[in-house]
Amino acid sequence: MFLEAKNLSKHFGGLHAVKEVDFSVEKGKINAIIGPNGAGKSTFFNVITGLHRPSSGQVIFKGDDISKLPPNKIALLGIARTFQTTNLFEQATVFENVVVGHRLRTKSNLFDAIFRTKRTKQEEEKCKEKALEVLHFVGLAHAAERMVGSISQEEKKRIAFALALATDPEIVFLDEPTAGVNPDETEELAQLMQKMVQKGITVCLIEHKMQMIMKLADKIMVLNYGEKIAEGTPDEINNNEEVIKAYLGGSASA
Amino acid sequence: MELLIQQLFNGLTIGSVYSLVALGLTLVYGILHIPNFAHGALYMVGAYVTLTMMVQGGFHYLLAIVISILVVGLISVLMERVVFHPLRDSTPIQHKVAAIGVLLFLEALAHYIWGADYQQMPTPYGQVVKVFDLTFTMQRILIVVTAIVVMILLYLFLKKTYTGATIIAMSQNREGAYLVGINANKVAMLTFFIAGALAAIGASLTSPINLVFPSMGHLVILKAFVIIIIGGMGSVPGAILGGYILGFSESLGATYLFSDYKDLIAFVLLVIILTVKPQGIFAKGGV
Amino acid sequence: MPTLLSKKYALIAIILVAILIPLLSTNEYYLHILTLSFIWIIAVYGLNLLAGFTGYLSLAHAGFFGIGAYALGLLTVKGGMSFWPAFFLAPVITTVIGFFIGLVALRTKEHFFAIYTLCVGYIIYLVIDKWEGLTGGVRGLIGIPGPTNIGPIELTSANARYYFVLTVLLLVVFLIYRIVNSLVGRSFIAIRNDEQLAQSIGISTLKNKLMSFVLSTFFAGLAGALYASFIRFIGPDISNINITFDLLIFMIVGGIGTLSGPVIGTLLIVVLSQQLQFLQDHRMLIFGPLLTSIIIFSPRGLAGMYLTWYYKRKAKKKAQIQTDNASIGGDS
Known part of the structure; x- marks a missing residue:
């Protein structure tokens, strides 16, 4: 089962x-x-x-x-999920909003953040690649650099999908x-x-x-x-x- | 024994005032889900208006209170229109910050108009009443009686009139209230008026036995928050009950435990409550 | 990327100006005000990390500022400790207390959190005010030492103190920049935008919120310790809610959730306050309405206003280029 x-x-x-x-x-x-x-x-x-x-x-x-x-x-x-309403960071780009979706597969902590360790650089890269990949998958690659505040309802739904997919579910x-x-x-x-x-x-x-x-x-x-x-x-x-x-x-x- | 009865009566007096202030806060929270940090400033303005009307206007105490109710009620409505109405779709942080801005303004205004000095409010009810071996001042009796009458009137208004029922309906189910055609704007303005009026009554009643000064609302509003968390945010009976619970704990605590830290009682109570039940005591379960 | 470059140059220019100020002006009063502003900015960064980037408005911030100040004051004056160990210990003590308070406070959300922290702040103030045996009560603590010389580095003149505080501030800005732009910062921001969503994409909201809270108390404690060593005298009032409100105004006017907001807001309001000195105790007649109007009309403050304008212009330019290209294509 x-x-x-x-x-x-x-x-x-x-x-x-x-x-x-x-x-x-x-x-x-x-x-x-x-x-x-x-x-x-x-x-x-x-x-x-x-x-x-x-x-x-x-x-x-x-x-x-x-x-x-x-x-x-x-x-x-x-196990990933979406909600009926998704509150995103309106003053940031679609891409920026999706990068965090892969955060759960990374290990960087506060120490890595402050000293910008090799690990954190690699993991950030990984998250960004993942974000591009899922944006491509949901058909939003063209809108990656647009502000979330300026996109349509349907595109927001797709971002929600992308975020869920970025978790590798x-x-x-x-x-x-x-x-x-x-x-x-x-x-x-x-x-x-x-x-x-x-x-x-x-x-x-x-x-x-x-x-x-x-x-x-x-x-x-x-x-x-x-x-x-x-x-x-x-x-x-x-x-x-x-x-x-x-x-x-x-x-x-x- | 006498001390105990005396303190119980004191608790009843303080509790009455707390309940009035907390009632306004809880009504506003019920309707708009705003913790109105400026509510304490309304309370303070209420005291000053009454004081000014008596001392400078030469009005009778009770008439001065009526004027104060109108003035503070209108300031409260104005606040709803100018500040909270434009913010109705905003984030919770925005509500809080906006309310704090209003609080700071009203306090500075009071400071500007009336000065920083502590002032005493005169009262025509300074007589002392003796019952057996106990002494009460008329003013304290007036506080308790008036508060109870006001609460009964408020209760009748909320339960028995159509307008009152709309307030209850909106606080229970906002979307539903819109659907059945309740004019949300009118209800919000009315609620703010009532809240302001209650704050003015509370402040005007208690000022003759306390003092009037620009930051007099600080502690009261903090305690009112504690009360409505105890009683359940948005709950009317909860605010009344919570007010008296706090009134009694303070007057008894100050007498029998530690008078220096009497103001701490409320906060320690709150910290304990929210530590154990983060959503407040009577929070509706689930979500 | 020209925008990144120009940003870099602007930053270097600002730092240069900050370094040159004491050499260009001999006005000790302004230097004093500026140093004090830098200390406030550090505290505002702490508040901003929690409220602006994580979405939790703490009204106990002045309380933690007070704890940092009193920790330094008590360690040196009553504990006989010398300046430097006390200076490093004070923020640590604040952070430890912050950790335990945060553990409990973060069980609450939104309004409950604000009210809870408001009460915590009040309790901290009352304890400092009433516990005369330890804190000296309303009389306060006097004779707190300032930073002592480190080897050849002289730290006792007004100019040296200015540079010392400036150095700490730059370090703080650097730390905040690193945190906010990291995966940790992204987690904070995700929680601010939608806590439920953040948790459903695998972010431990409890852990991240606590980290943000503890960091915010660290910066408050650090600012408090700097304040105590700079002013050399502290009273219970530094932990009063009014200080929290001041910090809140600095943050909101400058721009909540922005990196430059704390600097812009604090300097602007401090300068304005100097200009409005005739108002004295009545300055809130102006700042109160200012706070409310900013939060209504430009919720991300002056920095946010600029950013919105900047992105709009960029988008317009881009659209312009696209239509230009299209028309060129059409002509040929």
Whole structure:
């Protein structure tokens, strides 16, 4: 098993945001999590990537229990993620913003910084190369020297992807990666996700845009009120009674 | 025993003032998520306006307080419009720095207009009341009674009127409040007015038993922050409760423990609380 | 790269001017003010590293400044230690205290952090003010020694003290430059921009925040020690919140999160204060509104204003060249 959630629950006070969810991510595929607003999708992501401690249950990555690790340790293991909103340094270039993405693979400390040791020079070089590489990968090489404050919403999404990729991940969790961009751009971002998978990176995303998900995903899990109500291929999900009921009966946000 | 009762009553007096100041701070925090460092300056201006109205204007104490409420309330609204409204989408550091700028300005202004000297505020309620063997001044009784009446009125306003309900709604759920069509600008201005008014009342009530000077707001505002952290940032009952808790701990602590360091009580309390619970005592769980 | 070169020349020119000032002017008063400004700048750099580059506004900064000053004062006056060991120990003591306070303070965030540090600063002030047995209370500490000569290097004249403080300042600027432009600095900046994101790309936010906090207290302590040895007398007021507010004004006016901001802001405000001496205690009538308006209209201060203008011009030039090229291409 690659990455697996076992009987995972998270509640805030009396509110059960995620309730006893079992889910396994398929390696090298595009996995999607869908569900009506407030279904607990983001919370599920947050628990897996260490932002929240699970109330009960486990998250297993390549055989190790990672449910008690802080986010930075989880990133170190090769699990990256993006957020719905990404706050960047607006008065710096796209490139400058992405260099730090590879920081976790370097060892330079304060001493290296002050004396500019050989190690720190090499590592800085490595980070910069990585930044160029991932910017190229996400199709932003041309905008590397532009100020973040002057770029479009869709380009900011790509920077978020680039930052996640700069950590050298085996799996990336994308939280609504195409929210707030137009259909053409959505299509391009979808292609980018496929490109990630081709490169051997497993993708797991939360999405609202059903059409796109049905085309893109290899495997889908549906959450409703924090509980898993269905799991399977797009075809299976399309014909699942409970899913149809949840979407028709619940808030019609899909 | 007498000493204890006397000190408990003192605690009630101080606590009443703390609660009034903390209430304004917590209301503003609830609506805009701004820790208004300038709130202590409003408190100080409130005391000076009342004092000036009495001494120079020849107004009766209570009438002077009413004028002070209006003046400070308007300064507070002006502050919201000129400073915090333009900053509504900015970073938290910007809010804090802006508030500090206002604080420094108002203090310097008070210093300029009224001088640095400590001044005494006269009161028509200096009489001493004897109950059994205990003596109370009318002024202290006035503080407690007025504070409680003001708090009840505030409570009724927030709970029973539509306008009050919008304040509560906005502090509980900002986005939701926008969705149901609450005029956020109006609510913010109203909240700032109330906060300023409460600070003016608190300062005017306590000044006759303390002193009036330009930096008189410093300690009070620090303590008010401690109170609203104890009571939960944004919580109205929490601010009242926290105010009295601090009032009692100080008056008892000063009598029975260490009078020199009485002002430290609040801060040590805060440091302990935030050390144990970094998000405050009554923080809503999770996120 | 012409911009880098011109930057270098500008820097060398500024340093040269700083070195020449005592030789050109014999006005001891101005030299005194300038030396004092340099000390403030060092403290502002500390504040800026934490608030400007890491996103955590500490309001206890004057407290740490006070600890540094009193550490030097107490070690020399009461402990009988000679100047140099005390001068090196004072920032270390401040840093150790800063480490433990930071460990706890950094459990809080944003407003809670500001309020927490405000209270910590007040506690430090109260302890210095009330603990008469140790600190001398409101009477303060007198007779603190200044730097003593090192071999042939004379350090007792006003000019020598100026150069001494200038040297320390240049060293501090160099340190800050190195830190900010390193991978460590990039980690700080990432935390400032988005702490959650920083942690999710594998940055240990706890460790980096603590490092930034401790460094900021180190610079505060260093500035405090310099202050004590320069003024030779210290009282509890140097740890008062008003000093933190002064440092905050220097930082915000100059430019929070910029490298040149602390120098620009401090020198500008100090010079302005000299010009506005008729205002005396009322200078905040001007500086208070100045602080608020800068944070509203130019959140990155004067340095940020210049940088924005500079980049806009650069972008415009670039666009201009591109359109020129395009039109040339079209013509041919």
